[in-house]
Amino acid sequence: MSDWNCKLVCTGCGAEYDASKAAVRCEKCGETLEVPFDGRGEIRKEEPFGGTLFERYREFFPYFEKNDALNMGEGFTPLLFMPRLAEETGAGEILIKNESVNPTWSFKDRGSAAGIRRALQLGYRKVGTLSTGNMAISMAAFANRAGLKAFILVNDHIDEEKLNPIAVYDPCLIKVEGDYAKLYDESLSIGERHGIYFVNSDEPFRIEGYRTLSFEVCEQLNFEVPDFVVVPTSAGGHFRGILKGFLDFKKAGLISKIPVMVCAQAVGCATINNAYGKGLDKIERTQNPDTIAHSIENAFPPSGNAVLRCLKEYGGKTVSVTDEELLEAQRTLCRNGLFVQPGSAASYAAVRKMGQQGMLKGNERIVCVTTSTGLKYTSILSRHKLVCHNTKLEELDDFIAGL
Numbered sequence: 001m002s003d004w005n006c007k008l009v010c011t012g013c014g015a016e017y018d019a020s021k022a023a024v025r026c027e028k029c030g031e032t033l034e035v036p037f038d039g040r041g042e043i044r045k046e047e048p049f050g051g052t053l054f055e056r057y058r059e060f061f062p063y064f065e066k067n068d069a070l071n072m073g074e075g076f077t078p079l080l081f082m083p084r085l086a087e088e089t090g091a092g093e094i095l096i097k098n099e100s101v102n103p104t105w106s107f108k109d110r111g112s113a114a115g116i117r118r119a120l121q122l123g124y125r126k127v128g129t130l131s132t133g134n135m136a137i138s139m140a141a142f143a144n145r146a147g148l149k150a151f152i153l154v155n156d157h158i159d160e161e162k163l164n165p166i167a168v169y170d171p172c173l174i175k176v177e178g179d180y181a182k183l184y185d186e187s188l189s190i191g192e193r194h195g196i197y198f199v200n201s202d203e204p205f206r207i208e209g210y211r212t213l214s215f216e217v218c219e220q221l222n223f224e225v226p227d228f229v230v231v232p233t234s235a236g237g238h239f240r241g242i243l244k245g246f247l248d249f250k251k252a253g254l255i256s257k258i259p260v261m262v263c264a265q266a267v268g269c270a271t272i273n274n275a276y277g278k279g280l281d282k283i284e285r286t287q288n289p290d291t292i293a294h295s296i297e298n299a300f301p302p303s304g305n306a307v308l309r310c311l312k313e314y315g316g317k318t319v320s321v322t323d324e325e326l327l328e329a330q331r332t333l334c335r336n337g338l339f340v341q342p343g344s345a346a347s348y349a350a351v352r353k354m355g356q357q358g359m360l361k362g363n364e365r366i367v368c369v370t371t372s373t374g375l376k377y378t379s380i381l382s383r384h385k386l387v388c389h390n391t392k393l394e395e396l397d398d399f400i401a402g403l
């Protein structure tokens with residue numbers, strides 16, 4: 001077992017915990033914990049960009065033992081210049097950080113890779129998560145890679161299309177009937193009783209893994225920090241991790257400012273954005289969430305209050321978009337070569353809305369994170385007008401001439 005080279009600190013009340021114990025939430029105030037960064041870290045320039053993520057950024061993961069056998073090629077995703085999108089929205093420059101190209105096709109892999117390392121170093125043989133799709137696939141895959149048994153809890157109205165791509169990894173997959181928000185608390189106590197380390201949306205080392213997206217963006221932009229980073233947000237872990245990545249790089253002296261973080265949510269489940277708009281300190285549970293974007297549909301996000309604190313402290317923005325706007329953004333991204341799922345398109349949809357609301361000046365550089373691929377959710381394509389022509393071989397020439 002490791003001698004953990006870090007502590008865990010409560011994001012709510014600042015209480016400190018010994019990292020050799022598996023803790024995720026504060027015993028005093030119930031808020032989510034995080035790993036404090038001591039401000040010392042450099043990038044190992046000799047490691048090629050595209051080597052292993054945890055080697056390149058190892059000084060920012062001082063608590064992890066070297067273990068390249070766990071690498072699945074997570075991270076090092078492209079940052080794409082999108083001039084036509086900039087023109088369409090009136091932004092100075094738009095770049096897309098395309099997380100669809102991770103090993104299980106979503107950013108969740110960055111966090112799962114880190115969470116699995118945490119579980120292994122704590123001595124666990126079983127890991128778990130609860131998820132509506134992407135995190136389940138990611139944890140099942142990374143657990144297999146590490147030789148651990150995965151326990152995956154999903155809610156009982158998950159559609160078949162999403163179930164089988166989890167089941168194919170052969171985890172212990174359980175559909176649970178009942179309140180999804182209560183399942184979060186239940187999973188932590190079940191984990192304690194049955195020796196399963198749950199790497200849920202806000203597990204502190206999952207958040208640590210998410211920081212690598214920001215590390216890469218800084219490097220890809222030659223350490224010129226973008227003005228805005230727009231993140232499709234549900235449970236809030238990804239948003240926190242990306243922000244922490246910039247903050248830790250700033251502490252280490254590698255960058256001189258942090259971007260304005262934009263929390264992009266669906267109007268039908270804008271739990272965090274609504275609370276921020278009302279000036280609340282605590283999120284209020286969304287009654288009857290309703291959006292096509294199930295990957296960003298958390299009615300009671302575990303990191304909701306923590307994200308509210310981040311938005312306030314660092315001057316973030318919130319933008320909520322309708323299902324129609326998500327579908328429109330999905331189409332637009334396809335027209336530019338990228339097929340992402342509706343929840344993932346929330347970042348670009350939010351930028352378009354910022355343009356419509358006069359929030360853009362035309363000189364800003366914006367990074368939109370697209371979180372996962374469209375191929376995982378093809379049933380939604382019935383909402384688009386998709387065209388396929390028919391003709392006979394003998395008539396093909398005339399048909400094309402007549403188009």
Ligand SMILES: *Cc1c(COP(=O)(O)O)cnc(C)c1O
Binds near residue numbers: 201235237238343344
């Ligand atoms: C998980 C997920 C999100 C939201 O991330 P959180 O950490 O829950 O806020 C956004 N988009 C996709 C595609 C996801 O799978």
Ligand SMILES: [Zn+2]
Binds near residue numbers: 015029031
């Ligand atoms: Zn606390």
